[in-house]
Amino acid sequence: TCAFAGQKKVLAAYEEAVKCGYSGARAGRLHTPHGVFDTPMFMPVGTQATVKAVSPRELKEMGAQIILSNTYHLYLRPGTELVAEAGGLHRFMDWDGGILTDSGGFQVFSLGPLRKITEEGAAFRSHIDGSTQFLSPEIAIKAQMNLGADIIMAFDECIPYPAEYQYAKLSTERTTRWAERSQKAHTRSGQALFAIVQGGMYQDLRRVSANDLVSLDFPGYGIGGLSVGEPKPVMYEMLEQTVPLLPENKPRYLMGVGTPDCLVEAVRYGIDMFDCVFPTRVARNGTAMTKSGRLVVKNAAYAKDFLPIDENCGCYACQNFSRAYIRHLLKADEIFGLRLTTIHNLYFLLDFTKKMRQAILEDRFLSFREEFLAQYCK
Numbered sequence: 001t002c003a004f005a006g007q008k009k010v011l012a013a014y015e016e017a018v019k020c021g022y023s024g025a026r027a028g029r030l031h032t033p034h035g036v037f038d039t040p041m042f043m044p045v046g047t048q049a050t051v052k053a054v055s056p057r058e059l060k061e062m063g064a065q066i067i068l069s070n071t072y073h074l075y076l077r078p079g080t081e082l083v084a085e086a087g088g089l090h091r092f093m094d095w096d097g098g099i100l101t102d103s104g105g106f107q108v109f110s111l112g113p114l115r116k117i118t119e120e121g122a123a124f125r126s127h128i129d130g131s132t133q134f135l136s137p138e139i140a141i142k143a144q145m146n147l148g149a150d151i152i153m154a155f156d157e158c159i160p161y162p163a164e165y166q167y168a169k170l171s172t173e174r175t176t177r178w179a180e181r182s183q184k185a186h187t188r189s190g191q192a193l194f195a196i197v198q199g200g201m202y203q204d205l206r207r208v209s210a211n212d213l214v215s216l217d218f219p220g221y222g223i224g225g226l227s228v229g230e231p232k233p234v235m236y237e238m239l240e241q242t243v244p245l246l247p248e249n250k251p252r253y254l255m256g257v258g259t260p261d262c263l264v265e266a267v268r269y270g271i272d273m274f275d276c277v278f279p280t281r282v283a284r285n286g287t288a289m290t291k292s293g294r295l296v297v298k299n300a301a302y303a304k305d306f307l308p309i310d311e312n313c314g315c316y317a318c319q320n321f322s323r324a325y326i327r328h329l330l331k332a333d334e335i336f337g338l339r340l341t342t343i344h345n346l347y348f349l350l351d352f353t354k355k356m357r358q359a360i361l362e363d364r365f366l367s368f369r370e371e372f373l374a375q376y377c378k
């Protein structure tokens with residue numbers, strides 16, 4: 001079928017689900033060696049052992065519970081053995097909350113130039129110094145055990161979008177074999193290893209991937225291969241196919257998803273955990289996230305706007321500074337400007353997940369979702 005027609009069908013199915021009030025939303029508690037944390041949760045991304053422009057103390061203050069770091073980056077620099085010698089990632093970056101590390105598969109495909117994938121693993125060139133590198137399930141798991149995160153991810157291939165069915169099928173089957181190898185290589189007790197569901201944008205492959213990984217029995221499941229440029233209705237359709245096959249009593253983690261409209265839809269399908277570079281990345285080019293959409297503080301319109309970014313926001317930036325001041329800092333290339341927009345965006349998303357959790361607990365999630373989407377322009 002032509003992609004467009006398929007999409008129309010998907011849209012109809014998705015709107016049908018909304019009409020009948022389908023909601024798999026749930027509010028949970030995630031137990032880790034570094035504490036028990038509330039879901040739904042947003043995890044700030046700290047790729048190179050720091051959440052850019054904010055300190056661990058500020059992260060704690062704004063309510064961050066678990067942060068994400070990337071094995072790919074730390075493996076290349078400063079090296080995961082060095083971090084282990086420093087006492088592990090929590091000590092190294094002075095963060096006593098939860099840490100989740102991504103396994104490196106995604107970064108190899110999205111960052112490393114030239115790469116070759118075989119059954120054994122992925123050969124690539126470092127984006128830092130061009131050196132030839134190699135990652136396999138065994139190497140990625142060993143690296144994550146060195147880092148000492150509370151939750152680590154199986155080594156997978158994030159299938160590019162779009163991809164031929166045959167390629168998606170073979171790659172998904174290999175990711176399942178890599179998940180089994182990741183499990184065998186994982187010998188650190190107390191640390192949770194999550195598998196990652198793939199399957200491209202094919203309903204049947206998504207179901208096979210989910211069922212195969214559930215049979216291998218993991219403590220939690222990432223949903224990968226999404227937020228890679230596909231239309232949102234397609235992403236939601238893949239969630240609809242995948243999430244119901246995952247155990248109710250285990251966390252579901254949608255990788256790389258982070259705009260509020262996507263979060264509220266994914267929570268409706270039963271997702272518990274999210275990470276995304278979006279809030280910190282757009283902050284650094286002067287864009288603030290608000291419940292009515294994005295506000296580019298850098299714009300001339302705010303030169304004499306002495307109101308805060310959002311007068312109902314409880315963050316440090318909105319409690320103490322005006323749009324005019326933050327715009328001035330950004331125009332003057334002052335580091336403090338980036339810090340304020342980053343603090344606001346992280347606070348906004350963390351607070352948004354708190355509001356979703358409260359709505360679920362009070363059994364009013366679907367109306368919360370309706371009201372939010374009505375006000376939020378994409």
Ligand SMILES: O=c1[nH]cnc2cc3nc(NCc4cccs4)[nH]c3cc12
Nearest residue numbers: 102106158196224225226227228255256
């Ligand atoms: O299948 C995956 N496996 C392991 N990590 C991921 C991370 C992911 N992050 C995004 N999207 C967010 C993006 C961040 C930077 C470019 S796209 N999609 C992702 C998919 C995967």
Ligand SMILES: [Zn+2]
Nearest residue numbers: 313315318344
């Ligand atoms: Zn704010």
